Amino acid sequence: MAQSTVRDEPRDQTAASRPWQVAAEQLSNTASGLDWLTERRTAALVRADCLGLPDQSQEEWRYTSLTPFARRWLDHLAGARLPAVPEPVPPTLAGVFSVDIVDGRLCAPLLATPPGLTIQSLQNLGAEWRTRVEALLGSVVSPTDTSASDSLVDLNTALLTDVVLVTTEPGASVAMPIHIRLQATAASALCQTRLLVDLAAGSRLTLSLEFTGTAAVLVNAVSQMCLGRDSELNLVRVQALPDDGMLLESTSIEAKDSAAVTVTSVDLGGQLSRQSLTVRLAGTGASATVHGLFLADGQRHIDNRTRLQHEAPSTTSREFFRGIAADRGHGVFSGKIIVQPGAAGSNAALTNRNLLLTTTAEIDTKPELEIYVDDVRCSHGATTGQLDANALFYLQSRGLDLSTARQVLTAAFLRDSLTGIPLPELRERLEARLESRLQAQSGAAR
Amino acid sequence: MTGNAPNQGLEDFMGRGYAHGFVTDIEADTVAPGLSEDVIRFISAKKGEPEFLLAWRLKAYRHWLTLREPRWAKLHHPPIDYQAISYYSAPRPAPGLKSIDEVDPKLLQTYEKLGIPLHERARLAGVAVDAVFDSVSVTTTFKDKLAAVGVIFCSFSEAVREHPELVRKYLGTVVPYRDNYFAALNSAVFTDGSFVYIPKGVRCPMELSTYFRINQAKTGQFERTLIVAEDGSHVSYLEGCTAPQRDENQLHAAVVELVALNDATIKYSTVQNWYPGDKEGRGGIYNFVTKRGDCRGANSRISWTQVEAGSAITWKYPSCILRGENSVGEFYSVAVTNNLQQADTGTKMIHIGRNTRSTIVSKGISAGRAQNAYRGLVKILPTAENARNYTQCDSLLMGARCGAHTFPYMEVRNPTAVVEHEATTSRIGDDQLFYCRQRGISTEDAVNLIVNGFCKQVFRQLPMEFAVEAQNLLNVSLEGAVG
């Protein structure tokens, strides 16, 4: 069985290595007034303090160092922030229901939410949801994913400023996509976002999350989603932070019997971005499809860790992850498929394709299979390389110059991952952004 | 079988899968258990080693003391008590014999029983054998014939005595003593092993082979093998290993270093059949081995082929450092685990030179309650223009309680490189089984047939006479795996 990383060396005890203590002290001056939350915070802080921030000696963090993150956090806490340059806030998309969460806080007032949907925050949390929220705040993202139980979730619990809860009614099919913009500003040293999504049995929801922020922001986001029996979630997640922003993100999705989740994840911004996505296929016949895409150009470090966990019989997962690294960018992908004992009849496949465009860039990829039952069909494939020489030649023979040919093929490589995004305007906007970045890329390469 | 079969009978029945579990009753010089600088000085003195080697051993030992056992592999075992192991055991009379006639007949019988006759008249044709028994080499066959073409094939101890300059030049240059925990331990306490030197332009006229046998209780085997292939030379080397059936675990921590210079080829094959422990997981060898080849020269080639069927625990990653331009690294592996065996095995291909190529084919078979993991690293450094890697990794599961795992790492830092990895995990197809049975083949034979087909790509890489042995070994290892 998966072994949790137990560290027995004493942690560095100097305040300099424990920014969370400083943060917690600052936070304690602005008490929430919710006693139960204070208890949760304290417990989480103790755990986080024991573990410290993840470091590269841990297998899960092999390719990503949080040293620059911790350093900047301390700087921010000391008030040494860069003057905030407001980023242009993307225009609201048409045909969606927009929600803003700024520095972790749900922005009021909300327009009337679409029928079948409820959005609550700590301030207006219905009494019937109290216990559920309390339980989720007390647990790590995934109780069975011990490798993910690093301190980030506890840090979020200890330091969060709000909790946003999105729920659906049983059987409700929410027609309008919900677009949540998660904005981080200079107002918080480290923006803590906590999002809980609970889909009742038989309900359907399309949800897109877009991370944006002002200069040099730090974000630690935690999302927990639970899909009831026969429900369907179409989730889009876009990381579009400014070039010097940093995001740490832990997402856990649990799918009950016959529930289906589709995730499309896109990383195109940030200086450092680390997403940890765990999907638990916990009910018979549950299924998951994950599409991922990252563009690690400039100085970007983008790390995606996914874990598809088959816990029940006849569960299915399909994952397609693509990445491009250019300039001095560093792309990391580790995708694990786990089939637990008892998950007979599971079927899982993962495909990872990467393009490496320059000598100074790097791509590290680690597709993994962990299988504990024989009645399975699992496969993964991964490639890292360059554009297909034959395809390039074909386009050149049709009169395209090399740089255009490259651009065309690279754009096609990216577009494949975006086709599943059910918000046409968002998809077009992403395509345009990616293509203009690639144009700059192929201009520079030639 | 009758209901009241005596225990002994039952025990034989349980152990029938392992044919090499007997013990040779022979007098031995065995040093008391425990590890210290004194023990290391004792081993070094026993072998009459030059000062530089003792100094190296001691440096390794002092470094080892600062290390901790690696924990990253998917292996679980009770802590190993390094002070409970005897680090030197040699059959009497002491080695250094001039002629095979002086070797204790019991030893000759042992090897005969293992299918490796050492005596002149019965020797395997075309295969030269170095026979290592516990801590020492018993004899090496065909030495004269090999010497005639300039090939040196002898025990490591003899190489230290006769060719110290070569040992000094290459020892620890591929696997430094600082490399890892078990390599450091081995560097401190290694007792024997094989040494091969193929001079410039020589194609070794016969297969070279070392047969490792652990016999004494409470000992470990720590051998060291060094193969150097000079410019334009070629050698094929095979190792086999067995041990008696005992209830306690025994440690085997070997180091193998290969050096291939310009245009040289080394083919290294292993059929590993250490005692795997019984059906309840009692006993068996802990096999922690560091094997690495250095393709130092341009156009050099190192090819690893392994059939890992034995051992309670296997921890080994035969690797290639592809330094020379156009050099080629290959890794072909079959790992079979049954009952409570655990294997964490794979390879590392480090691409440094231009146009370097590597191929990895791994076939894992897991049955019973066994856990079988492939772990591999393909690393392309910025200097490795046009590097290519292809990895194929397939796992077969037999039974609802076993596990098969795949952990490949791909680190690419050159945009002209292409790295491809494919892996599958499944059980034997019901449709395949039915197809065979419809043709009249019994379920058990069908399973053997399908499993052997699954491993064909790897077996094809073995020298002919060992391919058959490997195939039989596979069938025996999986005995009882299908209900």
Place this chain on the structure above:
Amino acid sequence: MSTLLEVSGLRVAVGGKEILTGLDLVVRPGEVHAIMGPNGSGKSTLAHVLSGRDGYVVTGGSVSYQGLDLLAMAPEERARAGLFLGFQYPVEIPGVSNVYLLRSALNARRSARGESEIDAAGFLRLVKARARLMQMDESFLQRGVNEGFSGGEKKRNEIFQMAVLEPVLAILDETDSGLDIDALKIVSNGVNSLRDPARAFILVTHYQRLLDYIRPDFVHVLAGGRIIRTGDHTLALELEADGYEQILAAAST
């Protein structure tokens, strides 16, 4: 003439659903029976039950083969007793060469009959002769069983295996599907050359065109899990002209 196979009142369920609902069929040595029927009528179920595939539950009736209770026998026992199934979807077995599979199969049958293993030279002669009959390149013999074969090559390989194993009763399950006209001729020639007074065939097929090349002694129409009409080869032509619907309608009135 003695009876080779006698199926009486056979009822078979798959996944709780009854597919064969009381099927009767008698096959004597030397005969060729064609079993035709619309999709889902139970044709392939019959072929699979007779060969002993898992997943089929016999809920009633009996099958006697050479006087033995066929349903009590393991698939390999049936095969050793001379029953051969030509698969609709032949299975790929990577790494196991065609000849290796055939030699194992042939020797398993011989040892079941108390005969010694076939000698290497004799085996090779037999295999090469049969490969020629099926116009198969000898390289196919060394290739993995059906590994990377085209659809037509797989079907030809089935008949080739049949020719080597020389069964007493051959059941060919939709052997004609997916074959072009040349391959259909080769396959039919293969079957015809094996026709023998001691050997019987059951051809399971959806289309009549196979029967242009292999003339059956009996044509049975299978519908709703039982045989609703039996006739000679002209029944197939009638089916071709009128379609299944008319016959089904006629049978239900």
